Amino acid sequence: MSKCVNCNREDAAIKFSVLTWRGSSKENVEFTCCSEECKKEVEDFTAYVNKNVAKFIILIILGSLSFIPFIILYSSTKKDLYGILSLFSTLFIIGFAIFKYPFATPQTNSSFGFRKAVKITKAIGLCLMALGIAVMALFSILG
Numbered sequence: 001m002s003k004c005v006n007c008n009r010e011d012a013a014i015k016f017s018v019l020t021w022r023g024s025s026k027e028n029v030e031f032t033c034c035s036e037e038c039k040k041e042v043e044d045f046t047a048y049v050n051k052n053v054a055k056f057i058i059l060i061i062l063g064s065l066s067f068i069p070f071i072i073l074y075s076s077t078k079k080d081l082y083g084i085l086s087l088f089s090t091l092f093i094i095g096f097a098i099f100k101y102p103f104a105t106p107q108t109n110s111s112f113g114f115r116k117a118v119k120i121t122k123a124i125g126l127c128l129m130a131l132g133i134a135v136m137a138l139f140s141i142l143g
């Protein structure tokens with residue numbers, strides 16, 4: 001018996017393949033699901049990944065680099081606000097990217113099943129956004 005790639009149930013028997021992203025390239029990947037409902041969820045999710053993976057990567061890169069202009073402003077003005085904004089923008093943009101495009105690694109997807117992996121990934125994104133907001137809020141209360 002195989003496990004359902006979507007909900008992790010043990011008695012999965014519906015096999016199908018979908019063209020989707022695996023690491024750095026698109027491949028035909030074999031999936032096994034327990035029901036037509038799970039199969040449909042996997043097909044919809046992989047279609048969403050295929051459509052949005054470029055936006056996800058661009059947002060992650062933007063988020064990772066977004067601290068740079070604020071650090072430059074900070075070093076020329078010495079205003080703490082810019083230091084805080086550098087932290088906020090990085091946390092918030094990366095958190096937003098992960099929440100909007102909850103694309104976990106293939107390892108995470110296969111150990112939790114897509115359904116749970118998406119929930120966990122979205123929760124991590126929300127936590128990062130909340131952390132960014134908390135940093136801004138603390139700064140405006142204390143600063």
Ligand SMILES: [Zn+2]
Nearest residue numbers: 004007034038
């Ligand atoms: Zn299932």
